[in-house]
Amino acid sequence: MRPIEGLTVLVDLDTRQVLEISDKGGSIPIPKAANTDYRYSAQKPNQVLKLLKPISIEQPNGPSFTVEDDHLVKWANWEFHLKPDARAGVIVSRAKVRDPNTGEFRDVMYKGFTSELFVPYMDPTDAWYFKTYMDAGEYGFGLQAMPLEPLNDCPRNAHYMDGVFAAADGRPYVRSNMVCVFESYAGDIAWRHTECPITGMQIREVRPKVTLVVRMAASVANYDYIIDWEFQTDGLIRVKVGLSGILMVKGTSYENVNQVSSPENLHGTLLSENVIGVIHDHYVTFHLDMDVDGSDNSFLKVNLQRVQNSPNETPRKSYLKATKTVAKTEKDAQVKLKLYDPSEFHVINPTKRTRVGNPVGYKLVPGGTAASLLDLDDPPQKRGAFTNNQIWVTPYNRSEQWAGGLLVCQSQGEDTLAVWSDRDRPIENKDIVLWYTLGFHHVPCQEDFPIMPTVSSSFDLKPVNFFESNPILRTPPNVDTDLPVCVAAASA
């Protein structure tokens, strides 16, 4: 929060020579440190805000999951592998869900992970134009994951996993508590129905929603990314990205917006005296190698379109019709989301059908997102061209794991997902990989200073005609006698 503004040093890392020093910020003061220390130990006792009494998730009979061989997670009707990874952070693989009718495990996803990030800052001036980070490929999303803080990063009942990585000198090192796994219960409802009293019967059936969360938090210098893979008993997988940490800020001579003649040229928001939070985007691109009941799958778009009725047919002038199209090649599956031309996006197994004949599938349900608006020929956008669409589908190719290319640092965009996809290979009834990008436009505000409250967004992988019917219909409700008996801790 105390930038030395305008000072940049250009270094040739091969020759180890300083090529250029630019100091254009001489007139810009270094902001004061006041109110920037966020450590609890640094707060004065009279400043502490104790808003809440203790609250905890408790499991009197222990958790419902196990972790075998330090990588195989078994929970409720799910099984999957979990692996800390230097570049991706966390890799979830071989995710299978048990069919309630047959009792057998069925493939859902072969491998899912954070493939790349793209974080362009929106300031074209000398000291800022190059700030367009690709955090997985440039820094290692996993290498930047620090140990999680028990009771705060993850609740009491969490299980922690260590990562074992290679240091720059090749020696192995252990990153302890890098990933946590825990069951979450927020008081939400898995399904419910109450019959109206007109039936004369009191029917009310409700089931609580408990999920399993796999979490990692990467502190990529200033920012903190919290990545959650959340498994639900109804077969849904929710992938959530949370943003917290410290904004990247710019020094300025302004102390108040009223000194600024054209505030839109600030490239951001004045957060505090002499501190600007620069506008930027975050894109997080996921590699989702779906295997819906086996590896050969197709990508099906279910497009909703208005049909106009003729006046003598019906009093309705219009209705929506769902038209299904299987993508034949990669270009058919380059998707820009449109609110007024909506589709569902299914990964189906065309060779397997339900009892009544629907192809089994999982659908991608985008959440709140953002699209990159940069010029497609802008150098950072060429490097980050995997954000040119929100959805892509490629045939599996073991060399196509990293959306920005294997070697990102010197990339000019020659090895990105966009380049691969433009080959337009066949993707029907193949081992396909689905790619989805979550996006955030971030116009900073004063509440983000000096640490921003978590902002999050998510997408879902949701069964769609995968099960014959609601797979958790026969689960029991909570009953009072199952719940724990708790007392305050002795010290409280």
Added chain:
Amino acid sequence: MRPIEGLTVLVDLDTRQVLEISDKGGSIPIPKAANTDYRYSAQKPNQVLKLLKPISIEQPNGPSFTVEDDHLVKWANWEFHLKPDARAGVIVSRAKVRDPNTGEFRDVMYKGFTSELFVPYMDPTDAWYFKTYMDAGEYGFGLQAMPLEPLNDCPRNAHYMDGVFAAADGRPYVRSNMVCVFESYAGDIAWRHTECPITGMQIREVRPKVTLVVRMAASVANYDYIIDWEFQTDGLIRVKVGLSGILMVKGTSYENVNQVSSPENLHGTLLSENVIGVIHDHYVTFHLDMDVDGSDNSFLKVNLQRVQNSPNETPRKSYLKATKTVAKTEKDAQVKLKLYDPSEFHVINPTKRTRVGNPVGYKLVPGGTAASLLDLDDPPQKRGAFTNNQIWVTPYNRSEQWAGGLLVCQSQGEDTLAVWSDRDRPIENKDIVLWYTLGFHHVPCQEDFPIMPTVSSSFDLKPVNFFESNPILRTPPNVDTDLPVCVAAASA
């Protein structure tokens, strides 16, 4: 789940005469009852799926909220009024948040509630074209709210409120446990930061996220709507709509998709033998009478647009610039959301600024949503014209509470939010009402049979330069000695 298809009876409610009986479904069998009983008591013991051990949210020193005079809720840094309402369901009013710097409560929202719903089904045939429900105005969203089920609809620590309404004959009656209030902790993170080890110091600060939820569940015949108002200590209010319950289904002679020559003319999905789940939309429109630090506010659009750079200025070809525009009149504030033309939507107090000069405000953060695609002249869309845009802003007018008009049943769209807004009244620095519509396109799938797992979407009201800085920076972390000591219940 056992429709008698094609049988409709047209009744004149004034004369109490049957005008017409139409029976076009004679050849369509009534679906079998197999697998439709969702009651736990009706499951055979060997069919029960016990997936999880007990889990509970526990508060050893009791909850952190109080409810005074049965309507004034005080929790953490929030205060608000809560009222069960026959039409709206729940009304949250006079929501104020305490400023951590001054200790004073500051106005955020004068009144917020579910103003209207619009649920058009996408089948233009005789027995279906008129199924375009407006549940608040036609049935009473509150009147359809049944008692909540303790431990399943709301967790153990919930407080329940009754509704007192007038029956059709004018007599008062009590709807017990209609609303619940509880604190939620899902294991999420309110804010965090870890310093990279390069600084040589172990700095890791994390704060858990605990929220207060106000919940109601309306069973509007087949469907169940779960409405949550969730308050966060960082000043954010999240409004979440969950959909569960029973699909409205159509009988068919088909037992398998392979018997259907053009499946897109089914108007839905074959869910089970002889049962089609008809495609439909859900729109839930919220009346949000914001009072950001007082009643006179303005609506500010912060539009992000690409700026092209000239080649000699910077190596970057483009960046995004935020342009702010205050809406002068209602038509300036009729907003269709666009992924590729994004804006933030702020309600600001133009007369109040932060220390560094930003106007104080709250922003509306849309979540995953859907837009109505029906013909604007289609009779149901004229009645539901409040869904023609996702966002509207009107000047406060006490007769403009219900987005579909006060009297919905015979409406032809003459008294909707769209009509009011087209008057194009001034809205700058006035007591304004923000309207937002959450939308869902619902193409049913077999998992929705016979009760659908909850699907939810939400939007946020988020402080934006309302506080001088992160308002929860000085809250303490969880420590082990604060947490409860729990044992399994004796019976377990």
